[in-house]
Amino acid sequence: MRTILSRALAELNAHRSVVLVTIVAEQGSAPRGPGSQMLVGADGQLTGTIGGGQVERQSELLALSLLKEQRSRMQHFALTQAGADSLDMACGGDVTVLFQFISPEDILWQSVLETALDRLTAAQPGWLILRTDGSAPALLDGEGMALLGSSGTAPLSKRCVLTGTDFSLPLPVGERAVIFGAGHIARALVPLLRSVEFRPVVYDDRPALADPAAFPDAEQVVCGDFRNIAGTLSLSPEDYVVVMTSGHLHDLEIQEQILRQELAYVGVIGSRAKIAAVNARLREAGISEEKLRTVHTPVGTPIKAVTPAEIAVSITGEMIYERACRREDPAHHACPMA
Incomplete structure (x- = not known):
C-alpha cells in the first residue's frame, strides 16, 4: 500500500x-x-x-x-x-x-494520501475507508476516530471489510521482526524482510556490530544486554523473533526470556546438536515442552541454504508463510495489500 x-x-x-x-x-x-x-x-x-x-x-x-x-x-x-x-x-x-x-483537484484525497503515508512511516495503525459509490474517502486513526472525511459506519477490524457503502482497509504498518544477533546473516536478512513489509529491529550486545549505519533498512538498532532484554526493548504478542547470536549461551539467555511470553513467531538458528543442548537447559529453567515445540529450529525453510544470503532467503520464506497462516486465522486476519 x-x-x-x-x-x-x-x-x-x-x-x-x-x-x-x-x-x-x-x-x-x-x-x-x-x-x-x-x-x-x-x-x-x-x-x-x-x-x-x-x-x-x-x-x-x-x-x-x-x-x-x-x-x-x-x-x-x-x-x-x-x-x-x-x-x-x-x-x-x-x-x-x-x-x-x-483527481488532482481533490484536496481531500491529497490530504488522505499524505496523512496515511505519514502514519505508515510512523507505524501508526488506522483505516483507509473507500466508498463503494466513489464518493469522498475517510481516514481513521488507531481508535477508529476520523482524521479526515466522515467515518461513516466502518467496522474496526484487522481485516478488510466490505459493507453496503464502505470498504475499509487497515493501514499495513507491517509486523515487527526482532533479530537478536547483528552478524553476516542479519545483514542479509534485514533488507529482505523490509522488502516484504516486515519492520526489522536488530539487537546485539556488541557496540561495534549494533551500528545503525550497517542496517539502513532496520526500523531500529539496539545495543543492549542479552541477559536483560526488557531493559532496552519491549516485545509484544505480534512480534516475530529470530535468534542468531554468536554463541550458545546468548541463545539460551534470550530464549529463556522470550519463551515466557507470547510471540507471533520464534526462529532459532543452529545445528540439531546445539538445539538439543540448549533445549535441555531450557527445560531445566522451567520452559515447557509445549512452548519448545512452538520454536522454529533449525530456522528457515529447508532449501539446503549455506551462505548468509541463502539462509536469509530461507528464513524470510518461513516468516512469510507463518505470517500468511496468521492472517488466515480469524483471530489475526489482515489484508494482503499490495
Missing part, C-alpha cells in the same frame, strides 16, 4: 488523475483477495497488482476508460470459462473490483 499511495500522491502533485483499483470481494478461487490494489494512470498500470492475467488486464482497460470519463464504479469479474461476465479463466472463482477515480 505504501508504494501505491506514494505513487498516487506523486501523480496528483504532477497534476495527473489516477484510478485506484481495489479488490473488495472474492468468492471461490482467485489470484488475489480483498485489499489487493493497483494504480492506473493515463499510460496504463503504474504500480501494484491485483493478480495478473485477464482480470488485471481487463481492469486496466476499464480503469483507462473511467479515467477519461472521470468517474468511479464497481465491477464484477467471473474467473471462469463460461458465463456473461466470464474472463475465460480457469480459477473457478470471482472477484468484485472497486475503481476509484482520483
Whole structure:
C-alpha cells in the first residue's frame, strides 16, 4: 500500500488523475483477495497488482476508460470459462473490483494520501475507508476516530471489510521482526524482510556490530544486554523473533526470556546438536515442552541454504508463510495489500 499511495500522491502533485483499483470481494478461487490494489494512470498500470492475467488486464482497460470519463464504479469479474461476465479463466472463482477515480483537484484525497503515508512511516495503525459509490474517502486513526472525511459506519477490524457503502482497509504498518544477533546473516536478512513489509529491529550486545549505519533498512538498532532484554526493548504478542547470536549461551539467555511470553513467531538458528543442548537447559529453567515445540529450529525453510544470503532467503520464506497462516486465522486476519 505504501508504494501505491506514494505513487498516487506523486501523480496528483504532477497534476495527473489516477484510478485506484481495489479488490473488495472474492468468492471461490482467485489470484488475489480483498485489499489487493493497483494504480492506473493515463499510460496504463503504474504500480501494484491485483493478480495478473485477464482480470488485471481487463481492469486496466476499464480503469483507462473511467479515467477519461472521470468517474468511479464497481465491477464484477467471473474467473471462469463460461458465463456473461466470464474472463475465460480457469480459477473457478470471482472477484468484485472497486475503481476509484482520483483527481488532482481533490484536496481531500491529497490530504488522505499524505496523512496515511505519514502514519505508515510512523507505524501508526488506522483505516483507509473507500466508498463503494466513489464518493469522498475517510481516514481513521488507531481508535477508529476520523482524521479526515466522515467515518461513516466502518467496522474496526484487522481485516478488510466490505459493507453496503464502505470498504475499509487497515493501514499495513507491517509486523515487527526482532533479530537478536547483528552478524553476516542479519545483514542479509534485514533488507529482505523490509522488502516484504516486515519492520526489522536488530539487537546485539556488541557496540561495534549494533551500528545503525550497517542496517539502513532496520526500523531500529539496539545495543543492549542479552541477559536483560526488557531493559532496552519491549516485545509484544505480534512480534516475530529470530535468534542468531554468536554463541550458545546468548541463545539460551534470550530464549529463556522470550519463551515466557507470547510471540507471533520464534526462529532459532543452529545445528540439531546445539538445539538439543540448549533445549535441555531450557527445560531445566522451567520452559515447557509445549512452548519448545512452538520454536522454529533449525530456522528457515529447508532449501539446503549455506551462505548468509541463502539462509536469509530461507528464513524470510518461513516468516512469510507463518505470517500468511496468521492472517488466515480469524483471530489475526489482515489484508494482503499490495
